[in-house]
Amino acid sequence: MHATAILALAAGAMASFTKVVRQEEPEAIATLDMYMNSKCLLPEEPRDTITMAKGECYSFDAGYGSFWVHLQDEALESKCMATFWDGPDCNGEVQWHSSWDECADNKLGNALWSASITCIEETSA
Numbered sequence: 001m002h003a004t005a006i007l008a009l010a011a012g013a014m015a016s017f018t019k020v021v022r023q024e025e026p027e028a029i030a031t032l033d034m035y036m037n038s039k040c041l042l043p044e045e046p047r048d049t050i051t052m053a054k055g056e057c058y059s060f061d062a063g064y065g066s067f068w069v070h071l072q073d074e075a076l077e078s079k080c081m082a083t084f085w086d087g088p089d090c091n092g093e094v095q096w097h098s099s100w101d102e103c104a105d106n107k108l109g110n111a112l113w114s115a116s117i118t119c120i121e122e123t124s125a
Helices: 002-018
Strands: 028-035 048-053 057-061 066-071 080-085 094-098 112-119
Touching: 028 057, 028 080, 028 112, 048 057, 048 112, 066 080, 066 112
Parallel strands: none
Antiparallel strands: 028 048, 028 066, 057 112, 080 094, 080 112
16 A cells, blocks of 8 residues: 555656646847946947847846847837836836837936837738
């Protein structure tokens, strides 16, 4: 009886382990580069870079001076927009909507920011 209970526990543990499904990573469409200086002064390399997928929220330390979002596909420039919040989880006050060709300076100095990319989906007529 004791051996049967151990086998049942082992089978249960194996069953729960096999139920773990690996989810695919969302497709990356942009990078968020963070600079220690203001105005994304080049040729300084970004201090950190976050790879972003559309519809995902990314929280990050706002101890940086400036941010620049770069789309991987220029065809998305007219369809997508990056939004920055002055708090975590993309639910604080919206601070700015990023243009793809400009650097955004962090003038508030808040401890935590978040960003996401939203895109307009094309519909067929």
